[in-house]
Amino acid sequence: MHTMWKGSISFGLVNIPIKLHAATEDKDIKLRNLHKECHSPIKYEKMCPVCNMEIKNEDIVKAYEYTKGKFVVLENEDLEKLKKENEDKAVEIMDFVKMDQIDPIYYDRTYYMSPGDGGGKAYSLLRKALKESEKVGLAKIIIRSKEQLAVLRVYENTLVMETIHYPDEVRKSEDVPNVPTEDKVTKKEIDTAILLIDQLTSDFEPEKYTDDYRTALLELIDSKRTGKEIVTPVEKEPTTNVTDLMAALQASIDKTKPKKKAAKKKRTTATKAKKEA
Template sequence: MHTVWKGSISFGLVNIPVKLHAATEDRDVKLRQLHKECNAPISYKKVCTSCNAEVKPEDIVKAYEYTKGKFVVLDDDDLKALKKENEDKAVEIVDFVKLEEIDPIYFERTYFLAPDKGGAKAYALLRAALGDSDKIGIAKIIIRQKEQLAAVRVYKNALMLETIHYPDEVRKVEDVPNVPEAENVQKKELDVALMLIEQLTTPFEPEKYKDEYREALLELIEAKKAGKETVTAAERETPAATNATDLMAALQASLEKTTKKKPAPKKRAAAKKKKA
């Protein structure tokens, strides 16, 4: 597994060297966009909205837009110094809470925690302590230049770290439009609804749930491949040795040269009068 973050987690005076690995992956089928005329992939360029010129990576700076059209530019050195200042600190578990006290809306992403060199014993100790106490640890961690609130918990025989949204990142339910106020619900309707829920209640078995759309899409792709319903991108044209700018300049120069050699019409007319 790829290591996302490397550091240590501490609770009290116990320090555990750990590595962080992503626990989930995106299995969506990625579809490319092609040019309909020649089936070549479409590329996206970074273009300046003012001068309409394509911008190279080295000409791009980061900034915060504090009001419309007004920015505070942040240097890479500033961001690196801030990142190092926070990443050098050990992740400290500051509180222990019950998992059921955290609403699922707060959870963001899940990572596996693996012990680094010399951390196996302390890792096992924290795992056992969390398991026996039926608690999870609340900590802070810097991942990809963002400070995250996190929950450290036991999953099977491993420790996991779940990043958690801060309260100001969770929108207020009061802002959700068209949510009905308390209304009168007929008892008969409620009884039938409860009966339906009871009939559909079952132990949670994640293996029985499948992404049917993704499976159907992959089957469609394979069927088209088998039926030779495929396209090939047109080969990129190799530009001529003389580019368009040079060619236009050469044509213009040729035109000017021809014009200079061509005798003026008035002088020729005057010459005919003299001979007459």
């Protein structure tokens, strides 16, 4: 597993050399843009609209647009110095909190943490302490030139670091338009909705959820590549346009009723018919 960051985590006087590894991977299918006539890949050139010429990487500088059309130019040396000053510091756990106090809206990316040279015992200590205290650590870390807030927690038998958004990066929910302020629903509708939720409740098994679009796209690509006949996938049942809320809830409940009772009744009827015969 590729190491993408090396450093150390500390809490109190305990210092743990660690390595970060990406815990997830992007499996999106990348499609290229081709010229329709000759199927050549399209090139995207860096062009200066004023000089009307292609620009090389060494001729590009970074800048911050503080107002429309006005920029503060930042030299690479300044950015590298700032980055090094922060990256050279050990990542210190600032606080320990209960995980359920952090809403999932804050979470961003997940990284596995492995102990660096000589850090196995301290790694085990932090893992055990987090497990038994049922808490997570809050720290700051610089990854790819950005200072990020991060949560350290235990996943299975491994320490993971989850970068989380700062409060000012999460938009206010009250700014969402057209959200009803009051629940104008009847008790019967609520009870029926809860009954539907109960019927659809199960244990979380991540393996049973798949990316159907990606699978279908890969099959389409393979069919075109090998010249096979392209098979149209079976269409899902059309959704009924039910405008009445109670009718929609009842129809959903009828559709999701456990099939065990029906199967049992069928077997009982068959056994009874056999005996009579």
